[in-house]
Amino acid sequence: MPKFNCAPTGFNVVSLFDYTGNMVRPWAEAGHHCTIVDVQHEREGMIEHFESGGSIMALRIDLSDITNVAKLARWKRPEIIFSFPPCTDLAISGACRFKAKRRANPHFQTEAANLARAAWQMATVLKYDFGMVVPWMVENPVSVLSTLWRKPDYRFDPCDFGGWIPENQAAHPDYPEVIPARDAYTKRTCLWTGGGLRLPEKRRVEPQFLASGQTPLQKLGGNRPRTKKIRSATPRGFALAMHAANTN
Numbered sequence: 001m002p003k004f005n006c007a008p009t010g011f012n013v014v015s016l017f018d019y020t021g022n023m024v025r026p027w028a029e030a031g032h033h034c035t036i037v038d039v040q041h042e043r044e045g046m047i048e049h050f051e052s053g054g055s056i057m058a059l060r061i062d063l064s065d066i067t068n069v070a071k072l073a074r075w076k077r078p079e080i081i082f083s084f085p086p087c088t089d090l091a092i093s094g095a096c097r098f099k100a101k102r103r104a105n106p107h108f109q110t111e112a113a114n115l116a117r118a119a120w121q122m123a124t125v126l127k128y129d130f131g132m133v134v135p136w137m138v139e140n141p142v143s144v145l146s147t148l149w150r151k152p153d154y155r156f157d158p159c160d161f162g163g164w165i166p167e168n169q170a171a172h173p174d175y176p177e178v179i180p181a182r183d184a185y186t187k188r189t190c191l192w193t194g195g196g197l198r199l200p201e202k203r204r205v206e207p208q209f210l211a212s213g214q215t216p217l218q219k220l221g222g223n224r225p226r227t228k229k230i231r232s233a234t235p236r237g238f239a240l241a242m243h244a245a246n247t248n
Contacts, residue, residue, distance in 0.1 A: 011032050011033065011079055012032070012033050012034070012035065012076045012077060012078045012079060013027045013028075013032050013033070013034040013035070013078055013079070013080050013081075013082070014034070014035045014037065014072070014076050014078035014080075014081050014082070014122070015034065015035070015036045015037070015081075015082040015083070015084070016037050016038075016063060016081070016082065016083040016084065016085070016118050016119055016122075017037070017038055017063070017083060017084045017085050017086065017115075017118075018036040018037065018038055018082065018084055018234075019036070019038045019040050019041070019229060019232075020036075020174075020229070020233055020234060021034070021036045021048070021056050021058070022233060022234040022235075022236060022239050023036075023082050023084070023234045023239045023242075024036060024056060024082070024239075025056070025239065026239055026240050026243035027054065027243055027247075028048070028050050028052070028054035028055060028056045029050055029052055029054060030052060030054060030243070030247065031050075031052040031053045031054045032054050033054060033055050033057075034054065034055065034056045034057070035056075035057045035058075035059060035076055035078075036056060036057070036058050036059070037058075037059045037060075037061050037063065037072065038058070038060070039060055039061070039062060039063075040060075041058040041059065041060040043058065044058075044059065044060050045057065045058070045059065046058045059072075063115060063118050064111070064114075064115060066114075066121065069118050069121050069122055069125075070121070070122075070125045072122065073121075073122040073123075073125040073126050073129075074125065074129060077126065077130065077132065078122070078126075078134060079132075079134060079135075080134060080135045080136070080197075080246060081119045081122055081123060081134060081135070081136040081137070082119070082136075082137050082139075082242075083116075083118055083119035083136070083137065083138045083139065084139045084232065084234065085112075085115045085116040085118065085138065085139075085140065086112065086115065087140050087141050087143055088112075090109065090112050090113070090116065090140060090143035090144050090145050090148075091140070091141045091142070091143045092141075092142050092143055092144065093141065093142075109144060109148060110148070113145060113148040113149055116138055116140060116145055116149065116192075117138070117149060119136040119137065119138050120136060120138070120192075120194060122134075122136070123136045123194060123195050133195055133196065134195045135193075135194070135195040135196050135197035135198070135246060136193065136194050136195050136197060137191055137192070137193050137197055137242075138191065138192040138193075139189060139190070139191055139234075140152075140189075140190055140192075141187070141188060141189060141190065142188055142190060143190070145190075145192070146190075149192065150192070152190035152191055152192050153191055153192060153193045153199075154190070154191040154193065154199055155188060155189065155190050155191070156188075156189055156191075156202070156238070157185075157186040157187060157188060157189065157207070158183040158185055158186070158187055158189070158235035158237065158238060159183055159184050159185055159186060159204060159205050159206070159207040160202045160203075160204045160237075160238075161183065161200065161202060161203060161204075161235060161237035161238045161240070161241045162182035162183040162184055162203070162204065162205035162235075162237045163182070163203025163204060163205055163237065164203050164236075164237040164238075164240040164241045164244070165182045165183065165236055165237045165240065167182075170182045172236070174233070175230050175233065178216050178217065178230055179216065179217070179230070179233070180207075180208045180215075180216060182205050182237065183205070183235045183236060183237045183238075184205050184206065184207050184208045185207050185208060185215040185216060185217060186207045186215055187215070187217060197246065198245040198246050199245060200238070200241030200242050200244065200245040201241060201244075201245065202241075203237070203241070217230070217231060
């Protein structure tokens with residue numbers, strides 16, 4: 001874990017439980033300093049630099065420890081916070097396994113909900129320690145977070161923002177064989193927001209379906225690490241739309 005200090009480093013964007021950096025890439029390309037935090041990052045402190053002067057730093061920090069959440073808030077003092085907490089123990093799609101999980105750990109969903117509230121916890125630290133009102137966002141699929149925390153503020157499908165992706169960049173750069181061009185697929189997603197976060201304008205494209213009626217992601221089975229990364233990858237159009245909504 002890096003050594004924390006309280007020195008502000010300028011305009012910072014922080015994205016929690018973010019392995020790919022897709023969410024912050026538009027911000028880095030616009031010249032902002034971004035930090036993506038995930039325990040899966042192989043190289044601690046890895047930095048990608050952009051011609052604009054922006055950057056993306058990857059940190060490997062255990063956010064299940066609330067003291068680490070507070071330290072990160074005081075160290076980075078972000079001006080906007082994004083969060084993509086694990087949904088394995090919360091998503092309704094996995095409800096058939098909840099009973100067995102509860103037998104193994106009666107507190108498994110309380111622990112998962114606490115992780116999901118990390119962005120809100122960071123924003124609270126910034127408000128009370130520095131008087132900063134920081135926009136924040138938590139993303140999760142349809143889940144029990146609605147009852148364990150509160151109802152979401154917004155719902156969308158990736159295809160709702162596919163029109164933000166330029167035609168010459170239509171194909172997905174990492175998973176073109178699975179994710180349709182311009183995010184033309186459905187995957188109901190919920191957002192919990194606060195701090196004055198502005199919700200983006202929709203530019204919908206028509207979703208694509210297989211002959212079976214499934215989306216390509218629905219047909220993607222198994223629990224391999226690569227499969228999980230594909231399923232959890234932030235839609236590019238949504239990231240572009242959120243950047244536009246909160247910088248104009």
